[in-house]
Amino acid sequence: MTIKRRFITSGQLTAIVLTLVLSTALLLLPNTLAVKTAQSAWLAPWFALPVAVFVACLVIALHRRYPGQTPVEYAPRILGRPLGKAVGLMYVLFFFHMAATNIQEHSMFLDSTILITTPGAVFYGSLAVLAVYLLWQGLHVLVHLNQLIVPIALATLLVLLLMVSPNMEPGHLAPLVSYGGLPDLLAGSVISAGWLSLVFGLSMLLPYVKPEVRVGRAAVGGLVITTFFLSLLIAGIIAVFNAAETTRLQFPVYSLARFVFIGEFFNRLDPLSVLVWVAAVSVKFGFWFFIAVAGLAQLTGVKSTRGLLPAAAFFVAALSTLLYDNVAQLTTALAEIMPLYFLTVQVGMPTVLFVAAVLRGKEVES
Amino acid sequence: MRRHKKSGVPAKQDSISGHTTVEFAALIRKRLGDPPDLVVRHLIMGGSPAVLLFLDRLADTKLLSETVLETIVRDSASSPGVPPAAQIPIAAVRYRSSLDESVEDLLGGKSLLFREGDDECLVLDTFGPRTRNVEEPTAETVVRGPRESFVENIGDNAALVRLGLKNAALRVRELHIGEHTKTTVYVLYVDGLAMPSVIEEVVRRLGGRQIKRVAGHGTVARQLQASPYPLFPTALVTERPDRVVAGLLEGRVAVLVDRTPFSVMVPSVFVEHLQSPEDYYENRMLQGIIRIIRYTMLHLAILGPALYVASVTFHHEMIPTPLLVTLLNQREVVPFPAALEALIMGFVFEGLREAGVRLPRPMGQAVSIVGGIVLGQAAITAGIVSPAMVIVVGFTAIASFTVPSLSLNAPQLILRVAFLLGAAVLGLYGVIVLYLFVLGHLLSIRSFGVPYFFPLVPISKAGMMDTFVVSRPEVQDLNPIEQGGIDD
Known part of the structure; x- marks a missing residue:
């Protein structure tokens, strides 16, 4: 068990939850949800919230049983060494996969919006170098940076919604739960649950949280804020574009940003909103990358996470080029394949670990 | 008493004891390379020969004539048992038995009075070179606010700070840094507000490394920076006494350097560099x-x-x-x-x-x-x-x-x-x-x-208030640095 400096405060923890989930969900989820549940899409995140809270509670309960340890460290203690190591490996691979997906979402979004002719390598290269630089100074730099960016990002989102509000047509949101009825809403909820349960990544960061922080409150608070913003944003998007149009938009949030007018003269301020999004997503990638590398270090028993950073960044960047060929593939995968995958790993694994831990009973601290 | 008279070489090179006045004057003259501005004045004091040495224009000659010489001339017949210090009407005097230290004092504008037969010479604080008056700040001007700025003389600067901070807890520690320049440096802090670890670290960094030459506040600031090649300033350089007073009350450590009208304050955070005392x-x-x-x-x-x-x-x-x-x-x-x-x-x-x-x-x-x-x-x-x-x-x-x-x-x-x-x-x-x-x-x-970005990150509510909205100095927490986030 590596010794971890416990410095994350309650506010920082909430900000991390927001970053882990919201920053990419707001980009890709509205479209997917509109396909599944049409104008009721904004309700889906609320149905998914309990699942995410459940995940958060599992993760926190496990951490309470094994304080100061990450899943990669406590899985072998719960399941025995070979099986536990296998679970640890699965966790690490999942984290790397998340980091790589993240980097690719970032590069695909920029490639199809503000820098169309720029090769993708520039985006994942710069993101990987940035993440290595930030983490080289320590996790606290990333946590603090996140604390600065999250309020700005949320404020931008609110301003964005406020500015496009004249274009909103509340009628687009009615009738509620008609198209396909409850089953479709549940389908949307499953997808949302996959995204919201990304809070699972917190399991690797809990050992760094200050002991006096009320973790449950901070995490659940973060989830509620995330859900609120997601739901608000989706409702806003559908109110502006209507559900059918939203399904045709690759990045509905970006399209929304293009609807912002200030007076007669500024009618295209979307690059500015992209800036804020890039900042948020860079930090999000930083967290998943850290989680993956820290997991790898703990799995292999390497003492210094730092030393692994450059090589791991190269690996993640390379991996991201292999994942999806284009945005259509990415969105389809996120809508059709990922929910099951997400839920298996993020809800299933902690449940198995927790049940096994309970069956093992109270362990004597060694 | 005159053991070494014949040899002309004292048993210990540094000792003053046992010289005649002529020898003593010659020793000092030799040590300084026979400078034209060294004034040697032979006198008779309490019946025995004495010698007064000072550097012209560096020592206040008027003060010397009015006090030392007048006293000696008037009381030349007074009893030989009375020590010289008791006879000279100068406030700051001290005895030195080491030749090296005496020479350093002499170079600092003080005068040496040596009476034959004594083990020590008397160092008179007659410092009085022409110095600049306290003038308006040039780099940190304010429209409405104090118009004082530091001058080159460290004593004047310390006095300016003391005038603004009449507090018994103000501590001044004297250091001499620079192998060649022997520059006087004062480390100022308010006892109980500044963190002891910071004070120790400042003293260590200033004294620890071998500094050959102190080039004004720059050398000190460089020693106190967070890294050898800093992009952002991590030590605050100011020429305003009021700013130093405010900084000291916020738990900072200020360093005054002789011969430079700037002081250096640490710890320094980013937002400070965007604040003006006028705020x-x-x-x-x-x-x-x-x-x-x-x-x-x-x-x-x-x-x-x-x-x-x-x-x-x-x-x-x-x-x-x-x-x-x-x-x-x-x-x-x-x-x-x-x-x-x-x-x-x-x-x-x-x-x-x-x-x-x-x-x-x-x-x-x-x-x-x-x-x-x-x-x-x-x-x-x-x-x-x-x-x-x-x-x-x-x-x-x-x-x-x-x-x-x-x-x-x-x-x-x-x-x-x-x-x-x-x-x-x-x-x-x-x-x-x-x-x-x-x-x-x-x-x-x-x-x-x-943390350099304190109080933005980690957030401190009071500090935040002072970052974007100016809080009233009367109600300001005296030590925003210490109240949170240090060990974060």
């Missing part, structure tokens, strides 16, 4: 707004050219269409890409500024005419740069002048070029990625254990 003297609301303007201006000073280049080369859609048409018309005749244009103009501006700072004032006017009319107007007419670029560079310059701290000039210049290059290559994406790098760097710095 606390004027209307709080107004100064709060002005602070926000400063933060915006700092951003514009660094990002201005980069944002312009990114907008005209990558994101035309952001510019209102009529303006875009005008800009493109202007740019049509310019052969260079916008980024190169910005680099050229930026270079010219920095050159002009450097010329303006160094030149004597009458010639400075010529520079401004050449810069403003010839380089600005003619360059546009000649089609070398576009008018919009001149506006951007000019505005960037104005923006950079609003930043109160001169220490931020270097990072501004370096970052302006870096962001410009980033914008030229990747547009706004390049700007934001670099911005995140810079933020990451800022967040990783610590000045004596205090």
Whole structure:
């Protein structure tokens, strides 16, 4: 068990939850949800919230049983060494996969919006170098940076919604739960649950949280804020574009940003909103990358996470080029394949670990 | 008593004891290489021969004549048992038995009085060279506020601080640093407010390393910086006593350096460099707004050219269409890409500024005419740069002048070029990625254990108030640095 400096405060923890989930969900989820549940899409995140809270509670309960340890460290203690190591490996691979997906979402979004002719390598290269630089100074730099960016990002989102509000047509949101009825809403909820349960990544960061922080409150608070913003944003998007149009938009949030007018003269301020999004997503990638590398270090028993950073960044960047060929593939995968995958790993694994831990009973601290 | 008279060499080279007055004077003269300004005055004191030594103009000759000489001449017949110190009406006197120390005192403007037969010589504080008067600050001016700034003499500077802080807890520690210069340095702090660890670290860093020559406050600031090659200043350099007083009350440690009118304060955080002492003297609301303007201006000073280049080369859609048409018309005749244009103009501006700072004032006017009319107007007419670029560079310059701290000039210049290059290559994406790098760097710095971005991150409510809204000094927490976030 590596010794971890416990410095994350309650506010920082909430900000991390927001970053882990919201920053990419707001980009890709509205479209997917509109396909599944049409104008009721904004309700889906609320149905998914309990699942995410459940995940958060599992993760926190496990951490309470094994304080100061990450899943990669406590899985072998719960399941025995070979099986536990296998679970640890699965966790690490999942984290790397998340980091790589993240980097690719970032590069695909920029490639199809503000820098169309720029090769993708520039985006994942710069993101990987940035993440290595930030983490080289320590996790606290990333946590603090996140604390600065999250309020700005949320404020931008609110301003964005406020500015496009004249274009909103509340009628687009009615009738509620008609198209396909409850089953479709549940389908949307499953997808949302996959995204919201990304809070699972917190399991690797809990050992760094200050002991006096009320973790449950901070995490659940973060989830509620995330859900609120997601739901608000989706409702806003559908109110502006209507559900059918939203399904045709690759990045509905970006399209929304293009609807912002200030007076007669500024009618295209979307690059500015992209800036804020890039900042948020860079930090999000930083967290998943850290989680993956820290997991790898703990799995292999390497003492210094730092030393692994450059090589791991190269690996993640390379991996991201292999994942999806284009945005259509990415969105389809996120809508059709990922929910099951997400839920298996993020809800299933902690449940198995927790049940096994309970069956093992109270362990004597060694 | 006169054991060494014949040999002429004292048993211990450094000892004063056992010399005749003539020998003593010769020793000192030899040690200093027979300087023309060393005054040696032989006297008779209490019946035995004595010698008075001082450096002309460094010691106050008037004071010497009025006090020492008069006393000695008048009381030359007084009893031989009375020690010299009791006879001289000078406030600050001390005995020295070491020749080296005596010579150091002599070089510091003090006078030596040696009476034959004594083991020690008397050091009289007759320091009185011509010094500058306390004048108005030049680098940190305020419209309404105290007009005092430090001078070159460290004693005067310490007195200026004491005048503003009549507190028994004010501690002054004296150090002598610099192997060659033996510069006097005072470490000032308020007992109970400054963290002992910081004080110890300051003393250690100033004394520990082998400093050969102390080049003013620069050497001290360099010793106290967080890294050997700092991009951002992690020590606050100020010429204002009121600022030092405020800093001391916030738990900082101030270092006064002899022969320099600047003091260095640590720990230093980023937001300090955007604060002016005037913020606390004027209307709080107004100064709060002005602070926000400063933060915006700092951003514009660094990002201005980069944002312009990114907008005209990558994101035309952001510019209102009529303006875009005008800009493109202007740019049509310019052969260079916008980024190169910005680099050229930026270079010219920095050159002009450097010329303006160094030149004597009458010639400075010529520079401004050449810069403003010839380089600005003619360059546009000649089609070398576009008018919009001149506006951007000019505005960037104005923006950079609003930043109160001169220490931020270097990072501004370096970052302006870096962001410009980033914008030229990747547009706004390049700007934001670099911005995140810079933020990451800022967040990783610590000045004596205090996070450089305190109180923004980690957040301190009181500190935040003081960062964006000016809090009243009367109710300010005396030690915002200590109240949170240090061990975070």
